[in-house]
Amino acid sequence: MDTQKHISSAFDQDLTILNDALQQLGDLACQQLEGAIEGLAMQNEANLDKVIKGDAALDALEAEINEKAIEVIAIRSPRAKDLRYVLVALKVATILERMGDYARNIANRTKVIMTAGNENIPGVNIGRMGQVTQEMVRDAMLSYQNRDAEMALAVWRRDIEVDHMHTAFHKEVLASMSRNPNMVGTGAHLLFIAKNIERIGDYATGIAEQVHFLVEGAMPDEDRPKADKTSKVVGT
């Protein structure tokens, strides 16, 4: 938060409420993601159910943030950094809520995979992918908390790691499916899960871009490195 206070203390209070709610939403999204990745790795149904049920809290908090942001715009007419602050809160809240949706989807698909009872699920890369993505989301929210554009840029550049892992995992699953027709159903869900994790990585970079915009008043001016080649993979 900026140290210089507004003449209107109520304006400062409004921005604090918005900031705190967004941090809380960030924490919830991180928890949901962690629960989903852990649930996937450990095949733990209780954890997965917790993630599925927990998504409603993110939806509710996002709605609260939207309402508060609209109120601040209507009543306080924020300008310059204050305006960016409110707009960024709106965008980041939407991103975090979408991350929650992906976490829930991972949990749902993992439960389906568990009922199929396949063994030898290819899972080394997806675990690492999940870990890197969680770090990116945490660091993105930390860069927001600290208003640290450099840290945000580091998150933004890191997405290429997830892209590489996603492409590798995608190929691995396709290979597994072609070797073993019983793996087709599970493999399809795994591809979607991996895509969800890769999208969460993209969303982390989206938060990082918003932090950069908040601090510097402009989006990062370089092209983001990308390496997700799965849309070009046709088979093994």
Add this chain to the structure above:
Amino acid sequence: MDTIVDIAKAIKIQAKDVNVFYGEKQALNDVSIDIEDRSVTAFIGPSGCGKSTFLRCFNRMNDVIPSCRVEGSIMMGDVEVNSPQTDPVLLRARIGMVFQKPNPFPKTIFENVAYGPRIHGLAQSKSELDDMVEDSLKKAGLWGEVADRLADQATGLSGGQQQRLCIARAIAVGPDVLLMDEPCSALDPIATSVIEELISELQQRFTILIVTHSMQQAARVSQKTAYFHLGTLVEYGDTKDVFTLPKNEQTEAYISGKIG
């Protein structure tokens, strides 16, 4: 984007190193600014920052304050506003002014507008004067409301109408520039919107300088904004930049409501 061509506007007025003193007290420090032709430039800043003092430099209104001394140059074309050779009466015909409170003469609506052209000898006949009055009232967006009661007393008009009458009076003598010193501060929000809409229309013909305490108003009506603080021009730039990404921390604090 490549397709958008940035067409720089011509400079209408150049102020250079303007210093203003009230007795020993310096009210403005080395203010230099280029005012674009046919655009609206807003002067903003906290009370006592010098914005109204600066506005009054453009048509020598500070001459009427005995203790006031103005230094520096204000060039409009090849006319030096501050030169002793420049006749302030003729200057004020080229650079009209609208004040905070509407101040119509206690005369008819027609006479308020006809006064300027008459004393400057701008009309050769009654019908020409009638045309000037009608034209000015139309430009000020008031004709439709007063066409059938030109002989009524101007003081019977509403506040917003009186202010538009004052604008008609100012433009009746054919100025290039209009100075507006908080022209809406005595008006309700509806009358304010009407004046702001009028300012946007007048900008097609006139160069407008406006002092306002309303930052929303400055953002709405102007293309350029100048922020003053303690007699110094702190920042001057495109209004959209000043209100979204100001370069100076003082400007940011002021437009964000952090200093009064």
